[in-house]
Amino acid sequence: MKERDNYIKAPHDLIIRYLDGFASLEEKKELLYWLKSSDENRDYFIQIRDLWLACDSAMATDAEIDIALKRLRNRLIFARQKTVSPKRFRIQWQQVAATFLVLISVGYGFYSKKRIVETVQEIVVQNQLITATGSKGQFILPDSTIVWLNSGSKLVYPEHFEKDRRVVTLEGEAYFQVAKNKSRPFVVQVKDLDIEVLGTSFNIASHAMLDKVETVLLSGSIKANINATGKKNPIEAKRVTRLQKRNRRDNH
Incomplete structure (x- = not known):
């Protein structure tokens, strides 16, 4: 139940602002604190980041987005099939997909992989x-x-x-x-x-x-x-x- 709460409480708006390059210094510190609080939080962030990286530009088509989602879903199934129950996986996947839809609906778009890698590295450990x-x-x-x-x-x-x-x-x-x-x-x-x-x-x-x-x-x-x-x-x-x-x- 505790791990599930970590996913439910994921700061989706903050993750979006960070990946889009608009997070303030305080917001970056807040995100870093959340990432360090558990391995589950870090894994969840990586899932969202991978979705973000899947599309190279705001011109990505619906078909390309669908393919990216399916690829990530297959990878998550393979990685978690031995440790996560089907019910729990559905909960995690629905949240990942929902966050991805938020990224699209708010109109932030997608930047190049180079831009994303640079912004991810702004959280300095x-x-x-x-x-x-x-x-x-x-x-x-x-x-x-x-x-x-x-x-x-x-x-x-x-x-x-x-x-x-x-x-x-x-x-x-x-x-x-x-x-x-x-x-x-x-x-x-x-x-x-x-x-x-x-x-x-x-x-x-x-x-x-x-x-x-x-x-x-x-x-x-x-x-x-x-x-x-x-x-x-x-x-x-x-x-x-x-x-x-x-x-x-x-x-x-």
């Missing part, structure tokens, strides 16, 4: 890597960048990087071996500093009790962008650079 005091860890990020996280440090990164840049947030110390991608700079946010990279190896140290960020560049080049002023400082290879966080001055 943040991951955290934390090393306890006295321990270290090696991790591989979604873009294949390798990170060695020092003791008592934390790295925050998204499950999917943005299409134009790769942003992570660091507290503590880490060594980065950045995967090269000239069209998507790698940015390490440290307090009010942004360390921008295209592809290089470097070390960053920044702890809460210190007023300085220390970078050691081993290869390639990076830029330290001081957010408050917008000033960018190029840093050469094999050079130690200390950047004042409090006074925003460079000490080379």
Whole structure:
């Protein structure tokens, strides 16, 4: 009964606004909360998204829509036949189909697959890597960048990087071996500093009790962008650079 209530309480209007690209930041947060509340909610959203993706444009014919519905229904039957009773499946399918009809009736139309994929990725899931005091860890990020996280440090990164840049947030110390991608700079946010990279190896140290960020560049080049002023400082290879966080001055 609880799972059924999850489907009945699905925020259909919010899902429609999100897929159509009109959801506000607060609405996106609300949808993300609903998605995280249960696996059933996430599965239901995927069903609706698949229906949305089934049509590439608002010019889709009734026959094409009918085919898309039948294909999804067959897939759901195959996936759920061992775990869901016929009565429960009818309830779930009727709700999926009803939501799909709402999408058509409200006149939102259908966008290209590329547009939908981009909007779906706007719900950003943040991951955290934390090393306890006295321990270290090696991790591989979604873009294949390798990170060695020092003791008592934390790295925050998204499950999917943005299409134009790769942003992570660091507290503590880490060594980065950045995967090269000239069209998507790698940015390490440290307090009010942004360390921008295209592809290089470097070390960053920044702890809460210190007023300085220390970078050691081993290869390639990076830029330290001081957010408050917008000033960018190029840093050469094999050079130690200390950047004042409090006074925003460079000490080379």
